[in-house]
Amino acid sequence: MAGNKAPVAGEIYSFRTLPLSEFAPPETGRYAAFKVLGVNERYVAIAVLGGIWSAPPSLRVANEAPVLHEHRFAHTGRMATFGVNTDRWAPSDLDSVALLGRGTLSAEEEAISATIIGFRIGSSYSTLRYANHAAEGEWRWEHDRDALIAESEKSKAKVAVECAAKEERYRTRIKNLTWEKLLAETPLDRWGRSPPFPPVEFTEAARETICNAYRELRELGTSPPKARVRSILRRCVEWFNEADKAAGGVIETKEREDICTVLEEMAFVAKQKSLVDKIDTWREW
Template sequence: MKNPVPIDGSVFSFRTRPFSEFAPPATDRFAAFKVLASNHQFVVVAVQGGIWNAAPTLSDVSVCGILHVRRFLDTGRPAVWGINIEEWKLSEIDEPVLLGALEVSADEIGLAEKIFNFLPGSVISSMDGASMAPEGEWRWVNDRGALEAEREQVRARAAAQRAAQETRMKNRLRGLTWEKLRSETPFERWTTSPPYPSEQFTREARMAIHRACETLQELGPKPKKTDVRKVLRTLVEWFNRADDEAGGVIETEEREDICAALEEIAFVARQESLANEIDEWRTW
């Protein structure tokens, strides 16, 4: 259940979380974020620049300013992003405390408006991102060697997972049919929101996949490439619109799952090469 949307200027402190699963399990560090503004779609927050060994006071936070992200050669962008209003859940961060409220400056309002209007550079993230940003920046300054080593561990694990997934995919494709695709539930791991999209988005995405499979099956065992392209592109454009309307909920894992589903559809339609065109159509 989401929490009530806080008033503009609300300041929350919280305990930061480990930057990765390879980090020590407890950070013993605290940070804070400020709510800049909200509308019908997003709550915009700005992570503040301080890190404390205990929960800070409102006075502590008031002198910090916005954190700028510089780890891993980032550009120094402000740690400001929109959180989908349906995902505004304080339970997603550790030990949250409402400290009070501070005035929101004109510059801060401008940062929020940038996100509301989806201007270039806007970032849509999650509550958990508020914890990751200050912890990551603190470690970049104070524990960089270990942080970079952890990132390599994360990359190595991801590479191993991709290799295993490719092997599973090859084995799966051998026996894949329209009947099998239509009997399955796409995006089965999208069961918790956040981090995955909302239940409504997931339900409609599954229906869109099944509609495309049904349409292509009706075209016969070897449909024309132009017909398959039309169905696939229509499906991709559905995801484009749905993602925009939901505020940009398709992130890395969702993108991988959707692309895998599209590739399977192209394979069963016996037009595998169309999978190479997906990136030209999608906006996520």
């Protein structure tokens, strides 16, 4: 089994794929692999390989596999390559992961690596769990498409029900919010573990920034001027823009949702609901 040791360019890992949703069969019986294309102090460049095996492949077999191209659902054939923040490098996030050894890198793979670890336009970033999603998803799309689509629809339906319930809870919460209640809470309270959430230092600084904004907005009184509220909200958004860049892009989907919720609540409590629509125009994450 592979631990979370520092990665080295050319290393190839195998892993057992996991189901893509709770509606899929609980055991896949399949193994996939990924290759480390390159590493710098901020990113690890990853390529998911195109093979699927009934047992962990040998180093030679895995090294001969091409990079996987993604075609499922809305994908149009792009290569399954992405970057992982070095502080989120965790092979143990995958099931039965094993280091097979160090393979060779083609000139194309080295070029892909340079793009990813250079944080250039067109690069994508995630956690190693995406390797499972890509490998298992493409196999299902090719060999079990109808069932995969049916499972996806079930997942969407469940999410819709959960979102509706969450929205109702949110509306109830908004009606009763005050600055005192917000200041008595811990902002971004589910960011307790890193990974999957941002580093502790980022989280603590984010919470301090949010609480400072609460206090500034509270000082504006019961009829705060829209321009002042707008300025405070925008400054808070811009702090996240800069902090995210400095941290190497740690704001992902869940983090984005949590931050936007906090900003929306600020706008509502400050009696400037129209500013909610401005948040997306200011943010870069």
